[in-house]
Amino acid sequence: MGQVIIQSLSKERICEILHKYNRFRPIPNCASANNKTLPRVNSFPVQAGCSFDYNEGMAVYVEVAVNLPVAVGMFHYHLPEEEWAHNVAPGSLVVVPLGNQQVQGIVWRTLEHPAIAETRPVLQLLDPAPVLTPIQLALAEWMAHETLYPLATCFDLMLPPGLSQQVDLLYRLNEPALPAEGLTPVQARLVALLRERGPLRKRQIDAHLTKINWRPVAQAMVRRGMLVSHAVLLPPTARPKQARAVRLAIPPEEIDTRLAAIPRQKPEILARRKAILTFLAGQNEPVQPAWVFAGAGGGNAGDLQRLAEAGLIAYEEVEVWRDPLERVEFVLNEAPDLTxxxxxxxxxxxxxxxxxxxxxxxxxxxxxxxxxxxxxxxxxxxxxxxxxxxxxxxxxxxxxxxxxxxxxxxxxxxxxxxxxxxxxxxxxxxxxxxxxxxxxxxxxxxxxxxxxxxxxxxxxxxxxxxxxxxxxxxxxxxxxxxxxxxxxxxxxxxxxxxxxxxxxxxxxxxxxxxxxxxxxxxxxxRILAHRQAVAHQFRQLGRPLPELTKEGERAILDLPPVQVVDMRQELKAGNRTIFSRVLQKEL
Structure with a gap:
């Protein structure tokens, strides 16, 4: 159990949080929040981010924060007797049932007794590791209290794009209930689209029927039985990127023998493929083809395919990090002396x-x-x-x-x-x-x-x-x-x-x-730059080096003088250009 310091909270506020969320372990002698004589304190404990304890035959109840346009709040569920459920912890991203649909939610805390008699089970754990740390959970609680927004809304700030998904509606035609004629223009366009493309989600229909308020029309058609709709929860769109890589599939000492056994190889092809195998023999992990060709000094996809068919190399799927700084060029530097x-x-x-x-x-x-x-x-x-x-x-x-x-x-x-x-x-x-x-x-x-x-x-x-x-x-x-x-x-x-x-x-x-x-x-x-850099710059400009104060390697120079010119006075003086007379003189 880790201790988290919050200097600005009084004991009254801590007790209020305890009674409201029942999230933190009790503080001894915690009096009512209305007791104004309580002293200020400096800390209260926060649960560590570990999975819940399971006892054989005992249900584990959790409180889950759900964020939907039509339902934002906290709901109680129980964990099923599944192997993956042992990895559920505070901050886990899960799928839960809500009404007749499935939605995403964040596990907030464990419960001894749920607020309802019969709870429904958590359906799925989307990430084996919690997506929110214990400190993030505490920060979200602070934000919910300070901003008066629901806790689930604050959780959404902390999830990357594509990981958190909201429920969408899927529409399909109910052909027997469609009238032969009498459809309005919007109804006709909606029916034609669904006949052409098949069942579509609400967001997909938005993309096709732009600038058309089709949603009230679709709801009316659902009530009349012409359309059928049901909620769908799409899997997260954010996922690790996989790339194809190759590795050596034979012991290095067998390269010459096994390579020579491949028929119909010209000398230049044989040399190129041997270079590929020799390069792979020196690698400790699978390598992407582009790096293989660069390291071996040549080759092509046909060479790799032939070597794979002969069993000399093997293809594997490896994860590739998408790094926005991968192509950023920089020169290593060390910390300079401080002023x-x-x-x-x-x-x-x-x-x-x-x-x-x-x-x-x-x-x-x-x-x-x-x-x-x-x-x-x-x-x-x-x-x-x-x-x-x-x-x-x-x-x-x-x-x-x-x-x-x-x-x-x-x-x-x-x-x-x-x-x-x-x-x-x-x-x-x-x-x-x-x-x-x-x-x-x-x-x-x-x-x-x-x-x-x-x-x-x-x-x-x-x-x-x-x-x-x-x-x-x-x-x-x-x-x-x-x-x-x-x-x-x-x-x-x-x-x-x-x-x-x-x-x-x-x-x-x-x-x-x-x-x-x-x-x-x-x-x-103001620090201008290193003294040597300043001297070099002034030599290039052909100007004498100004007097600089020096501390260590740094050179200090005052900011250049600034003169403010009132352009209204310039206009009164007959200057109708966009430049003041002072600036024209300096230019």
Whole structure:
């Protein structure tokens, strides 16, 4: 049973949660939520993400969150006596019956006594591992309380596209009940479509009958018996990608003998196929054909087919990761020396990371640095130290700031450890990144606000760059939430360091930080670049090197002067161009 720190909750609120959800183990001497004399406490326990205990002959009841347009809520079921049911745990994605249809749901908790006399069984476990971690379950509960949205709606934020599926309606014709004539134009089009294409789902009909309000017409036809509809639940569209690969099927010492036994081989073909077999002999795992041809210096699909028919190689299906950073080029680099201001800020962040590793819940840290002051380097060093502690890091940036340069900086410092998440990726790329994050294979995830809901096993650092940006507020679809507030809650739950960086911090949060004595770290000086890089740039421009202050390898230069020109005064002075007189003179 792990302990999760939530500093901002009073004991009254904890007891309210306990009585409302009955999810957490009891706290001794937990009084009524109306008792105003209770002291504030710092923590309450959260269930670990393990499967339920089975006792022979005893039913196990679970509460499942279901999210449908017509039914959003919590429903009680029992686990069947099936082998797969032993893998069901809090956070598992399951299929359950609801009315006369089957729907997806997330297992929320176990129950000693269900609210109804007769429960229906859970029908299927869609993923052997829980799709939500215990920390995510606690975060979803916090979001449901703060945003007043159903718990199931908050769960949906944490699932990758294609994994969560909602019920669709399948329509088919009931030919005996169709009248020979008298159909309306919409009815006639719907009947013609179903006769041509066969039974279709609601979404498929939407694609064919665009800009036509056919759904009320179809419902009326169902009531009159002309159409028959029933609910269908499609399997998840997100699944691992499989690719064909080959491996050597004989001992390496038999290559020459077995290859020579293949009839009708010209010398050049024999040499090419021997190179393929020799290359495969040096591989410890199946290799995709393209890599075989590259490694062997030639070959084609016909060579592989002939070698497979002779039993010298064998084809296998292997899983291939869809990695959006696979083709990103970067140059490895090491951490530079820090300036005096950076060093002071880093010491404070480092101390917080060490306290978090020891089980404390450090307060959020605000990094107030002007543009170009070196905030990203603090993020990079914080990520590096977090990884050394055996934990993972989330790095959130506004969508507009998610540039290739930003990603390359992290990929160059941590090759093979960075995952990328944003809306422009394919569902397959996002699904594979989600799976690799869940397994701990990708300890660093970079992306916009949705990155906050990646299932890292043990998050230790949450970075929000430019945290004042309005894109951290979700209002387009439910639930509406602030990613900054959700990150602060996640940091409390996971006992992780939350690092909020900005050149123009949000005044409300800055005021809260000062009231609660959160550390506010300052980077007031702009760092131009490494001194050698600055000198090289000025030599190329043929200009004298300005006086630079130097700390370690870094060169510091003030921002260029800015002159504001009132174009209304320019117009009054007779300047009718779009350029001011000062700018024209400088040009």
């Amino acid at each position: 005096r201001d950076q060093g002071a800020a880093w010491e404070a962040v480092l101390s917080a990371i060490h306290r978090a590793a020891q089980g404390e819940a450090p307060p959020p840290h605000i990094l107030h640095g002007i543009t170009g002051s070196g905030k990203t380097e603090i993020y990079l060093q914080a990520v590096s130290e977090t990884l050394r502690q055996g934990r993972q890091a989330l790095v959130l940036v506004p969508e507009i700031a998610l540039t290739p340069q930003t990603v390359r900086r992290f990929a160059a410092r941590f090759p093979g450890k960075v995952g990328l998440v944003h809306s422009r990726l394919s569902s397959g790329e996002r699904y594979d990144t989600w799976r690799r994050a869940r397994s701990g294979e990708l300890p660093i995830i970079i992306g916009p606000r949705s990155t906050l809901f990646m299932p890292l096993p043990h998050p230790g650092l949450i970075v929000l760059d430019e945290f004042h940006d309005e894109s951290y507020y979700q209002e387009d679809f439910p639930p509406a939430y602030s990613a900054v507030e959700a990150a602060l809650a996640l940091g409390r739950l996971a006992r992780a360091v939350v690092l909020l960086g900005s050149a123009t911090p949000d005044l409300n949060l800055l005021y809260r930080a000062r009231q609660r004595r959160w550390p506010v770290l300052s980077l007031p000086t």
